[in-house]
Amino acid sequence: MKKFWLVCKHEYLRHVLRKRFIMALLSVPLTMAVIIGVGVLAAFVSMDFRPIGFVDQSGLFSNPQPLPRTSRGWFPIVAQSQFASEESARQALADKEIQGIFIIAPDYWETGKVTLVAETLLDSSIYRDFEEFLILNFLASKPETIRERLASGAEIVVRSTGTERQLDSSNFFTFLVPISSGLLFMLAINTSGGYLLQAVVEEKENRTMEIVLTSVSTNQLMIGKIIGNLSVGLSQLGIWLLATIVGVIFAIRAFPEFSNFRLDPTFLWVLLVTFLPAFVMVSALMAMVGATTTESREAQQISALFTIPIGVPFWFMGVIMTNPNGPLAIGFSLFPLTAPVTLPLRAILTNLPFWQIGLSVALLTLFAAGALWLASRAFQLGLLRYGKKLSLRELFQKA
């Protein structure tokens, strides 16, 4: 019993104590921060914040009230500035002081007609803000609550009957959590999978394998290596998830509009219960590939066969999100390779029937056990075999 623990500890420390591991660990949150920062920067630079002019030819907007908000989050709202006549407005447009002119027609009240004069088409938020501006002003005589209500309209909050779940504008991004945890899962699996492919190469190359095998049985070696490398991936995943949680808590404090964020506990334990067996299954498969193939390029190609299906639900993300109870979504939740990404996402979007969770986890555990068995056979047969590839059929033959 103690021996596999020795192997495990050695593998784990071998990878974790390298500078490269820490760098890889930090690179993911750093890259995310850079991408978000650059995205915001690019959006900021590309927006035009000059005011928009308007000319009122209908007489309804002689004393207009400006919009109550001056900014939307970090971005300032384009202000509306009134001009007495079309000529003065066009002059301002030619001088590039304003982005464009809305000319409210004399028969606006009956027809709603407005003409836009501008160089090019404007950003869509400008049209929406101007609509709100118009509505607020021709309702000027009404009491304030009615004005606001009619101008901004109704907000629909989706709730589930039976359980206490709710989705509204404040926790709208809850489904980003399963998507990002799915991505992190893929990254972590790729890392530990990569390590596992090379797990036995070093010992084989410098012939220490024979010496190691005099003290440890192949099964102890295999389990030690798998758990050791798997823990590396799990540590990465754990640290990234922790960082995400800290980031989310920070975001909630900084942006009070997200304060209603609550994570469904079902989601958390579905996450736990699918990630663990999936991790074990993929790690065992990678260890098997590492022990059977001779060339690293071939090993990478075969391992792609396992890692690519894990990402397939992302291609169909739109369909899964709009149809979380359709056959496609259910199929993805049951197939072991695609389950860890799909099932937690569906847990957030719908009320998962217990049999689906149970069946998916059962299948995952079954396949994980099968993968472990295959890996142990591969280790038994392949560890002392040099130069010749171990074929799949041999794994199934009686020893």
Add this chain to the structure above:
Amino acid sequence: MKKTLLVLKHEMLTILRSKSFILTLILIPLVSFIVILVVGALQENNQGQEIAEWIAPRDKVETHGLVDESGMIQAIPEEMSTRLLQFADRSAVEVALETGKIEAYFVIPNDYMQNGLVYYYRPDFNPIGGMEQTVNIDELIQINILSDQTELLARIRNPLLLESLLLSEEPQRDPESGLTFLLPYGVTMLFYLFILGSASLMLNSITNEKQNRVMEMLLTSMTPIQLMTGKIVALGLIGLLQTVVWTLAGYFLLRLSGRTFALPEAFLLPASIIVWGVVFFILGYAIYASLMAGIGALVPNLREASQASFLVIIPLIIPLMFVSLLIEQPHSISSIFLSLFPLTAPVAMMTRLAATQVPLWQLFLAAALQGLSAVLIIRSVAGLFHAKNLLSGQTFTLKVFFQAISGRS
């Protein structure tokens, strides 16, 4: 010259005959086509597609219930009355839900005027898919609040009937249309993948030859520049072949699937874009393939190679991060800089070309700068193909890379 051609021929034949190359050549367009077909069929409201209905049935909520706790709803207009049934209170509506008379229901709370919230109850939750089918509650409330002021109601429903008089002469792309962003973005991604794919072939080739020590024997018969040029041209041609095959395959498969791909006039890409595409592809590929060759000469094995190549790829990824800036403001200073700087130019310039018309002098300047950098890089990388680099098992770090390029150590 003859030796370069020898290398060229050998390299091309090896790759063309390898199973993995042919597999990727055929599999990728096939798989993408299947995915696009399936996803497209599932997301369109296509009545005839039975398979789509089976895989992802359109959520059909026939009748909704309504409980009005605010007292605002006096009457339900006739068009809505078939899909919306009003109930006196929450218990009545829950009974109706259980008996199947309705599939979901709305509740307008009595503090609606202050908060503006309407609650939508669904047994399966499904917040995103469920939103598509909701009866227009907003319309209902407006009709009831303003029941006696029809003109005001009409104005609130349609506050802005816009007619645009645009002063610029370029054909305008509708900023609302998805294509304005997607078309240049698609071109960018394609270009990025082509350059990356071809350059990776280079990396693989060199690393493998270094690992099985064939490289040393080759260098007894020819100079490094001959070897490199032969490989670069061969793999470039292969990359080009891949590009052409995939583009044609994509085009024909789209035609076969019966989708008409008629782009509105403002979106038609000029034929010159293909010419410039080829030019920038060749130049960009030359730059990155030689950088990859340099890495291949320095790293001890394939695994370290992929990690090291990531560092070199970073300048190629930068235009992708700024893609929205390039598409929406193609004439701003940052966009112009990105499309002239030789390392970011191949991808950035293609994005700008797909988004708008680029002045000719900028195109020529970019091409010239890229050509110059390509020549410089090839010369310095050729210097790396020296015994001391090829034989050492030294781990690859940036320090080693720069020292080797500048000729020291």
